Amino acid sequence: MAKTATTDTEAHVRPGQASLVKWVFWPTAVIVVGLSVITMIKPKLMEVAFQSITSWITSNFGWWYVLLAFVFVVFCVALGLSKKGDIKLGRPGDEPEFSLMSWFALLFAAGMGIGLVFFGVTEPMSHFVEPRPGEDVSGVISDSTEHGGEVATTTANRAQSAMATTFLHWGFQPWAIYVIVGLSLALAIHRRGRPLSVRWGLEPLFGEKRVKGAFGNVIDVIALVGTVFGVSTSLGLGVNQITAGMAHMGWVDESNPWIKYVLIAVVTACVLWSVLTGVSKGMKWLSNTNLVLAGGLLLFLLIVGPTQFLLKEFVQSIGYYLQNYLGLSMNTSAFQGDSGEAWQAGWSTFYWGWWIAWSPFVGVFIARISRGRTVREFILGVMGVPATITFLWFAILGGNAIYREIHKTPGYESIIGPDGAVDSNAALFQMLAQIPGSAMLIVGAMLLSAIFFITSSDSGSLVMSMLATGGDTEPRSWIRAFFAVATSVLAAALLMAGGLEALQAASISVALPFSFVMVLLAIATWKYLGDNVRRNEKLRREAFIEEIGEAYGLESEETGSVTKKSDTWWRGLRK
Numbered sequence: 071m072a073k074t075a076t077t078d079t080e081a082h083v084r085p086g087q088a089s090l091v092k093w094v095f096w097p098t099a100v101i102v103v104g105l106s107v108i109t110m111i112k113p114k115l116m117e118v119a120f121q122s123i124t125s126w127i128t129s130n131f132g133w134w135y136v137l138l139a140f141v142f143v144v145f146c147v148a149l150g151l152s153k154k155g156d157i158k159l160g161r162p163g164d165e166p167e168f169s170l171m172s173w174f175a176l177l178f179a180a181g182m183g184i185g186l187v188f189f190g191v192t193e194p195m196s197h198f199v200e201p202r203p204g205e206d207v208s209g210v211i212s213d214s215t216e217h218g219g220e221v222a223t224t225t226a227n228r229a230q231s232a233m234a235t236t237f238l239h240w241g242f243q244p245w246a247i248y249v250i251v252g253l254s255l256a257l258a259i260h261r262r263g264r265p266l267s268v269r270w271g272l273e274p275l276f277g278e279k280r281v282k283g284a285f286g287n288v289i290d291v292i293a294l295v296g297t298v299f300g301v302s303t304s305l306g307l308g309v310n311q312i313t314a315g316m317a318h319m320g321w322v323d324e325s326n327p328w329i330k331y332v333l334i335a336v337v338t339a340c341v342l343w344s345v346l347t348g349v350s351k352g353m354k355w356l357s358n359t360n361l362v363l364a365g366g367l368l369l370f371l372l373i374v375g376p377t378q379f380l381l382k383e384f385v386q387s388i389g390y391y392l393q394n395y396l397g398l399s400m401n402t403s404a405f406q407g408d409s410g411e412a413w414q415a416g417w418s419t420f421y422w423g424w425w426i427a428w429s430p431f432v433g434v435f436i437a438r439i440s441r442g443r444t445v446r447e448f449i450l451g452v453m454g455v456p457a458t459i460t461f462l463w464f465a466i467l468g469g470n471a472i473y474r475e476i477h478k479t480p481g482y483e484s485i486i487g488p489d490g491a492v493d494s495n496a497a498l499f500q501m502l503a504q505i506p507g508s509a510m511l512i513v514g515a516m517l518l519s520a521i522f523f524i525t526s527s528d529s530g531s532l533v534m535s536m537l538a539t540g541g542d543t544e545p546r547s548w549i550r551a552f553f554a555v556a557t558s559v560l561a562a563a564l565l566m567a568g569g570l571e572a573l574q575a576a577s578i579s580v581a582l583p584f585s586f587v588m589v590l591l592a593i594a595t596w597k598y599l600g601d602n603v604r605r606n607e608k609l610r611r612e613a614f615i616e617e618i619g620e621a622y623g624l625e626s627e628e629t630g631s632v633t634k635k636s637d638t639w640w641r642g643l644r645k
């Protein structure tokens with residue numbers, strides 16, 4: 071095993087004093103700025119290019135994304151159930167920095183984002199209207215079901231399948247992906263005293279020399295580019311939804327593309343003001359406010375909506391999801407031809423790519439807040455808490471929409487458009503418009519998206535700057551400002567080149583190279599934890615022999631091999 075630092079201060083980058091890692095920053099800047107400029111100059115050409123890239127990756131690597139996401143879940147479960155799960159993310163005497171409830175709250179915050187607001191109604195309704203090709207839910211949606219009456223079998227099957235598919239995309243897989251990056255970083259910074267940079271997660275596999283050199287630079291470039299594109303995708307989704315909400319209220323003309331660009335500029339200006347003036351408390355206040363807004367919206371919809379139905383649907387959908395988990399997780403639409411491939415590109419392949427692109431961003435956050443936790447606690451907390459809250463979110467928002475579509479509640483106006491499709495940008499507002507206090511709810515939902523937009527850009531620029539400086543937790547303001555502007559410009563460029571399809575293509579594309587890095591991170595983590603388990607067992611055996619020798623006045627060759635340092639270390643660990 072490669073030599074590691076003996077104390078945190080020996081390896082950690084001092085806040086605010088790290089220089090730019092030129093071979094990480096400049097290649098990333100060239101890729102991001104270059105692609106943004108080309109896309110803005112030739113949007114139609116790039117739109118065709120993005121479509122071709124998406125088609126090629128889905129055709130040739132869609133199965134890889136599906137398999138990898140499932141394997142990561144198995145990997146996390148195996149780690150949690152093994153002796154490796156007992157290892158602490160820190161030194162023997164380290165205690166958790168946050169209480170259990172505070173830690174859960176922070177994990178919940180990590181799980182919330184623009185995506186949940188954007189897809190909360192859109193995804194369940196989209197799957198309800200147009201199920202995955204090959205799903206055994208044939209037939210039309212019943213329009214004869216009265217309020218509170220029995221639901222036709224075909225309609226019920228569509229609704230159940232829609233919720234299970236949504237749970238698949240937002241459940242265990244994304245958080246297992248985050249665990250792979252987060253756990254490798256947590257071990258690096260809390261146990262080995264390394265800087266907060268993705269490259270150091272590979273140290274157990276490749277050694278310190280390679281990780282410090284050109285190989286490590288390549289790894290960080292891949293991670294950094296993926297993070298930029300992942301955050302840009304979220305920003306693009308957010309501005310699409312905010313524009314749709316403003317159009318729904320009659321404030322703007324949604325067909326005017328400049329509305330979106332102005333929104334991006336305003337949000338970027340807010341982030342730059344925060345970065346350049348150092349007003350971090352304002353961002354923390356916004357983050358906390360958004361959690362309250364999200365919780366308030368969820369509770370209000372649960373109480374005002376069909377409460378008993380939503381609670382039943384929540385429980386039943388989790389059961390159906392777990393019952394069909396293997397089949398759902400491994401479904402690649404292999405027998406559905408072009409229609410199956412198109413569905414995969416728009417949903418599963420996009421999601422797995424998006425989560426992989428986002429994983430350095432989320433991984434850095436959950437690694438930093440998890441000092442003192444065991445590997446088992448880390449896996450259970452990261453995979454269990456956010457997934458459960460996410461299930462509840464979709465059950466209430468999506469369940470409200472599906473219930474009203476099925477039962478045709480008084481005054482209901484269908485979310486399904488004349489073309490038989492769901493407007494992904496406006497679906498949330500169309501549902502909220504039919505609930506008491508709709509105007510307040512719609513404004514609140516727009517505010518929710520806007521704050522998520524601002525906080526995602528702000529925190530995203532921080533993580534990107536940390537990666538570009540080799541792990542500096544307080545990077546210089548101009549570096550953060552650059553990444554805040556770069557992600558916003560890239561989001562605007564992608565919107566010019568096809569909107570949602572371009573955003574999806576970006577995530578799918580950049581995730582491919584980082585997916586192989588994640589495989590290496592998983593292998594390195596398994597190796598490092600395995601080495602620690604073997605070392606701990608050896609120390610346990612030697613300490614036991616020494617205690618027996620002390621108790622009965624016996625001596626052995628093995629007793630003498632226990633140094634005072636290792637004995638002290640083990641006694642602390644055992645306590």
